[in-house]
Amino acid sequence: MSVALLAAPGQADAPSAEFLIPSLFLGFLFTFVPALLARRLLNLRSGVLRIAFCTLVALTVSGSAMGRYVQEGNGWSLATVFWGVTLALTMLMLLVLEAFVPGGLGPVGLVKELHHRVLRARRYAQVSAISTRSGLPRFAAGRPSRNTPERNADFAAALRRTLEESGVTFVKLGQLLSTRRDLLPPEFIDELSKLQNEVPPAPWAQVREQLEAELGAAPEECFKDFDPTPLAAASIAQVHRATLADGRPVVVKVRRPGIVRVVDRDLDIVRRMARTLQRRFAWARTIGAADLAEGFADSLREELDFRAEARNLATVAAAGAGRSPVRLPRVHEELTTARVLVMEALDGIPLGSADAALTARGTDREALARTLLDVLLRQIMVDGVFHADPHPGNILLLPDDSLALIDFGSVGRLDTQLQGSLQRLLLGIDQRDPAGVRDAFVEIMDRSDAVDGESLERSLGRFMARHLGPGLTPDVEMFTDLFRIVSAHGVAVPAEVAAVFRALATLEGTLAHLAPGFNIVNESRAFADREITAQLRPESLREAARDELVSLMPLLRRIPRRVDRITADLERGAFTVNTRMFADPAGQRVLSGLLQQALVAVLAATTGLMSVVLLASGGGPRISDQLHLYEVFGYNLLVLSVIMMLRVLVGGFRGRESRGRGR
Structure with missing residues (x-):
C-alpha cells in the first residue's frame, strides 16, 4: 500500500520486475520500521499482533491523508512526511491502547482485563449511586472549617449508610475508621461504631466443595465428625465444629466462596476513591486518605490468607511462651491452607x-x-x-x-x-x-x-x-x-x-x-x-551492657586506625570533606529522567514553532505546482515535533504510575 502510494502513476497498478526489489525495500521501510521505532521510542512491551494492527491502521490513515498529494505527483517529495506520519500515528495508537488495555496480556488476558474493567465500572457506578442516594457528596465537598457538630453528625450518618449498603469491604473499612480517634471527630467515631457486618452463612454445598478442593478429600475422610451448621458466620469466613480422627475437638474456619474476587474489586475502588479524595479535598490530605486505604488493603488481604493467620498465632505464642497467663489455640498445620484453618477447639464463652x-x-x-x-x-x-x-x-x-x-x-x-x-x-x-x-x-x-x-x-x-x-x-x-x-x-x-x-x-x-x-x-x-x-535490676543492666558492648566491638576496633588516619591527613594538610548531591542511585535516575523529559519537551516545542514558521512562509524552490521546499521541511519538522511530544507524554504517564505505586 505504501509503495503504491509513492510510485509513479504509470507503475502503481502492476510494477515491473526491475521495481520488485525497490518495492520490497520500500514496503519494509514504510511498514516494519515505523512499528519497530514506535515500540522502541515508547519503551513498551507490546506484542506483535498489537504492533501490526496499529501499523496497518496508521498506514491506512496516513495513506488516505496523503492521497491527494500522490495524485498530484508529489508522493516522492513527501515520502519522509508520509513515513513520519505513519510513525506518529503508530505511536499514538500504541499509547492509547496501552492506556486503556495494558500490553502483555495476550488475547485471553485481554478479554479477562476488559471483563474486569466492565465489572469494576459497574461496581463503581453502584457505589457512586449509593453514596449519592445517601447524600455523601454534598458533605464531602464542604470545608472542614465550616463543619459544626450537627453537620459532622449528618456527614457521619451519610457515610455509615453508604458503607453499610456497599458491602463487606466497605463495612470493614468503616469499622477500621471507627477506631481512628486520632483522625476523625467524635461524631464519626460514634456513628461508624454502629456498623455491623451480619451476613447469612454460605450454603453447605459450596463450603463442602471448598473443603474438598483445599484438603484433597471430602470432610468425612479428613474428620471423624463435621457439623455442617456453622458455629459462627462473618463476612470473610465461617466457623464449623469438627472432630479429628483421634477424637480431639477442633474448629474449622472456612473462607467464604468467591469473597476474594469481591474484595479485590472493592479494594481497587477504595484505593481509587481515596486518591481522588486526597487530590481534591484538604481534609483527605490531612488524614492521609491514600496511605490509609493502602494500609487497609494490605491488612484485609492478609486477613483473607489463613496461612498468615496461622503464622501470626505461632509468632505470638512463641513470643509469650512459658509466661503468658492467656491461652492460645494450637493450629493443626497439616490441615491448614490459604482458605481453611483448623485449630484446637477451646471450650469457652465469648x-x-x-x-x-x-x-x-x-x-x-x-x-x-x-x-x-x-x-x-x-x-x-x-x-x-x-x-x-x-x-x-x-x-x-x-x-x-x-x-x-x-x-x-x-x-x-x-x-x-x-x-x-x-x-x-x-x-x-x-x-x-x-x-x-x-x-x-x-x-x-x-x-x-x-x-x-x-x-x-x-x-x-x-x-x-x-x-x-x-x-x-x-x-x-x-x-x-x-x-x-x-x-x-x-x-x-x-x-x-x-x-x-x-x-x-x-x-x-x-x-x-x-x-x-x-x-x-x-x-x-x-x-x-x-x-x-x-x-x-543489676542483672538486666549487666545483660544490656554486655549486648551493647558486643555490638560495638567492631566499631571500637576500627576507631584507633581511623583516628590515626585523620591525624595523619591533618598533619599533611590533606584533610578534606566531600559531599555528593544525589548520591542515591534512585535520586540520580529521577533527576536524569526529568532532565531528559524537559530537554525533549523543549526540542519538541522549538521544532513545532519552526515548522509553523516554514509552513506559513510558503517560500523556497518550487517542487510542484502546489508545493514548495519550505513546506516539505515544515511538514517534516511538524511530524518530528509530534513524535517527540508523544515521547514526553508517555514518559509523564509512566512517572505518574510509578508515583502512584510509591504512594
Whole structure:
C-alpha cells in the first residue's frame, strides 16, 4: 500500500520486475520500521499482533491523508512526511491502547482485563449511586472549617449508610475508621461504631466443595465428625465444629466462596476513591486518605490468607511462651491452607456473652481485666507482636476462669526502635515532660523533618496542663487529644503506632464491659513501673551492657586506625570533606529522567514553532505546482515535533504510575 502510494502513476497498478526489489525495500521501510521505532521510542512491551494492527491502521490513515498529494505527483517529495506520519500515528495508537488495555496480556488476558474493567465500572457506578442516594457528596465537598457538630453528625450518618449498603469491604473499612480517634471527630467515631457486618452463612454445598478442593478429600475422610451448621458466620469466613480422627475437638474456619474476587474489586475502588479524595479535598490530605486505604488493603488481604493467620498465632505464642497467663489455640498445620484453618477447639464463652457466668462463679473481674491488660501491654512493649483486635468476641472465658485469645487475622508488629520510642513516649506523659514527649514523637512519626519542634512542645505543655494537672484523672480520651494535636502540626502517625492505639482503644471497651470502672491508665502506669524496675535490676543492666558492648566491638576496633588516619591527613594538610548531591542511585535516575523529559519537551516545542514558521512562509524552490521546499521541511519538522511530544507524554504517564505505586 505504501509503495503504491509513492510510485509513479504509470507503475502503481502492476510494477515491473526491475521495481520488485525497490518495492520490497520500500514496503519494509514504510511498514516494519515505523512499528519497530514506535515500540522502541515508547519503551513498551507490546506484542506483535498489537504492533501490526496499529501499523496497518496508521498506514491506512496516513495513506488516505496523503492521497491527494500522490495524485498530484508529489508522493516522492513527501515520502519522509508520509513515513513520519505513519510513525506518529503508530505511536499514538500504541499509547492509547496501552492506556486503556495494558500490553502483555495476550488475547485471553485481554478479554479477562476488559471483563474486569466492565465489572469494576459497574461496581463503581453502584457505589457512586449509593453514596449519592445517601447524600455523601454534598458533605464531602464542604470545608472542614465550616463543619459544626450537627453537620459532622449528618456527614457521619451519610457515610455509615453508604458503607453499610456497599458491602463487606466497605463495612470493614468503616469499622477500621471507627477506631481512628486520632483522625476523625467524635461524631464519626460514634456513628461508624454502629456498623455491623451480619451476613447469612454460605450454603453447605459450596463450603463442602471448598473443603474438598483445599484438603484433597471430602470432610468425612479428613474428620471423624463435621457439623455442617456453622458455629459462627462473618463476612470473610465461617466457623464449623469438627472432630479429628483421634477424637480431639477442633474448629474449622472456612473462607467464604468467591469473597476474594469481591474484595479485590472493592479494594481497587477504595484505593481509587481515596486518591481522588486526597487530590481534591484538604481534609483527605490531612488524614492521609491514600496511605490509609493502602494500609487497609494490605491488612484485609492478609486477613483473607489463613496461612498468615496461622503464622501470626505461632509468632505470638512463641513470643509469650512459658509466661503468658492467656491461652492460645494450637493450629493443626497439616490441615491448614490459604482458605481453611483448623485449630484446637477451646471450650469457652465469648467475653461479650459471659456476664452471667462471671456473676455465677463469683469471678474477680478486676483481676481478670488486669491480667488481660498486662498480656496485651507485654505483647506491645516487650514482645513486639500483639493481637490488634481484642474485642469481646475474640476473647474467651474458659471453665477455670482463665482467658483465651482467638482470631489472629489482625496482628500488629513493632521493631525494637519503635518499642523504645513508644516506651519513652509513655514515660514522658507519665512524668509530664513535654520535651520528652516531643522527642519521642519525632522518633516514631513519618514526617519528622516537617515538624516545628518548639510549637509542638508548647502544644504538648498545654495538653498536659489540661489532662494531667493536680486533681485530674487521666483517661484514654487524652490519647485522642494527643494525636489530634500531633496531626494538627503536620505529623503523620505510622501505621504500626496507629495499630497500637487502635488495639488499646478496642481493649478499653472490652475492659469496660468486663470490669466497669477499671482504670486502664493507672493500671498501665503500674505495668510500666514494674517493667522499668525490672529493666533497672543489676542483672538486666549487666545483660544490656554486655549486648551493647558486643555490638560495638567492631566499631571500637576500627576507631584507633581511623583516628590515626585523620591525624595523619591533618598533619599533611590533606584533610578534606566531600559531599555528593544525589548520591542515591534512585535520586540520580529521577533527576536524569526529568532532565531528559524537559530537554525533549523543549526540542519538541522549538521544532513545532519552526515548522509553523516554514509552513506559513510558503517560500523556497518550487517542487510542484502546489508545493514548495519550505513546506516539505515544515511538514517534516511538524511530524518530528509530534513524535517527540508523544515521547514526553508517555514518559509523564509512566512517572505518574510509578508515583502512584510509591504512594
